[in-house]
Amino acid sequence: MIRSADTLFARLFGGALLAILLAHLLAFIWFTHYGFPHPPPPPQMEERFALQAPGFDTEHPHKHPPGRPPLFGGPLVPLVFQLITLVVAAWYGAKALSRPIRRLGEAAERISENLDSPPLEITGPREARQAAQTFNLMQQRIREQVQQRGRMLAAMSHDLRTPLSRLKLRVEQIDDSKLHGQMTQDLDDMIGMLDATLTYLHDQRTSEALQLFDVQALIESLTENAQDHGHDAHSSGHCRPLMVQPMAVRSCLSNLIDNALRYAGHTHIEIQDCSNRVQLRVIDHGPGIPADQREVVFEPFYRVEGSRNRNSGGVGMGLTIARDAARRMGGDLKLEDTPGGGLTVLFDLPRP
Structure with a gap:
């Protein structure tokens, strides 16, 4: 009763x-x-x-x-x-x-x-307590599966580096210059994929706290570093500091700037500070991405056919890492056409 x-x-x-x-x-x-x-x-x-x-x-x-x-x-x-x-x-x-x-x-x-967020408090009537217990069990199982998948992929990626390094040493003994170049390129691509996979898994496992951070200063620092290496990179606009995950923002912007410089040879970062959000546009006038492929390019290791392919040096993880970092902070990443031709990446961040 x-x-x-x-x-x-x-x-x-x-x-x-x-x-x-x-x-x-x-x-x-x-x-x-x-x-x-x-x-x-x-x-x-x-x-x-x-x-x-x-x-x-x-x-x-x-x-x-x-x-x-x-x-x-x-x-x-x-x-x-x-x-x-x-x-x-x-x-x-x-x-x-x-x-x-x-x-x-x-x-x-x-x-x-954040999968590591505190479990749901088990209070209220019986139906609410049962739902909370089921929800907490689901969260625990998802966390365990993600951790197990991450450990497995990290172990595989780490263990594969050793035989790839040995193969790269043996390739140096090949006299045929054409064959030597092709095999070296393939090995570099595989090592790049492994490095990108390890970076992606590390970012997913890392739970970074929100901090008051000067995003404008970070953008100016990244563009100055690119200029020091001879690249055409500039920024404009201003924004007040906002609550973000600093390492996630750095990872996101670094990947977006590297992509723009790799495929277009130049980039311009436009900063727009709104009342409830900050919008960062990474603009280039390169080959762009077709409208029907602007969602699939965020999948891991996906490459656009044509000018944005493996010969450009990418492994297809830059946009994946960038969007994942943006969404961990409650923001998002979208692709737009640049007026006059090219690609604009909209990095949208909420202001709490």
Whole structure:
């Protein structure tokens, strides 16, 4: 009996039933004391009763003594009380129903940003506690599977570096220059893929706290470093410091700038500070990316056919790492056309 009462259904049904009973009880009390008057008697009977009634005015025989008026204008009181009681019951029921759903939604949003977020608190009625336990179990299993996958891929990537390094040494002994160049290129691509995979897995496992960070200073530093290496990189605009993950922002911007310099030979970073967000546009006038491939390029190791291919030196992980970093901070990464030709990468960051 106690367990059956500790349910959301029992609480909602009990609250609604109590509200209905209180409303009807007050209505009964009101009508008992201030009920509607009985129909008036015939005129002859009314005069005879009036003559016998104390306080009858003989000078004004047709004037009736005042009766007890109903309180606050008739049946308005019980109706208003019924309305208020039912509204309160409906509000309580809606709040009781929405609270567990809201808690689950907030917890799902937390684990989408960080799998290591605290588990959901197990409170409330039995249905809410069961849902919280199931949700926490799901979070634990997802975390274990991601960690196991990361460990497996990291181990494979790390172990493959040794035979690849030996192969690279043996390739140096090949006299055929054409074959030597082809095999060296293949080995460099494989080593680059392994390095990009390890970087991606490391960034996924790292849980970095939000900090107040000067993104503008970081952009100016990255463009100056690129200029020191002889690249055409510039920035414009201003923004106030905002709460971000510094290493994630650096990783994202570094990959975007490297991609622009690799495929276009130049880049311009435009900073726009809005009231609730900061938008960074990494602009180039290179070959661009077709509109039908602007989502698939974010998949790991995907390369666009044509000018953006393996001969350009990329392994297809730059945009994947950049978008993953942006979304860990609640932002996003989108690809747009540059006016006049080229590609613009929109790096959007929320301002809490």
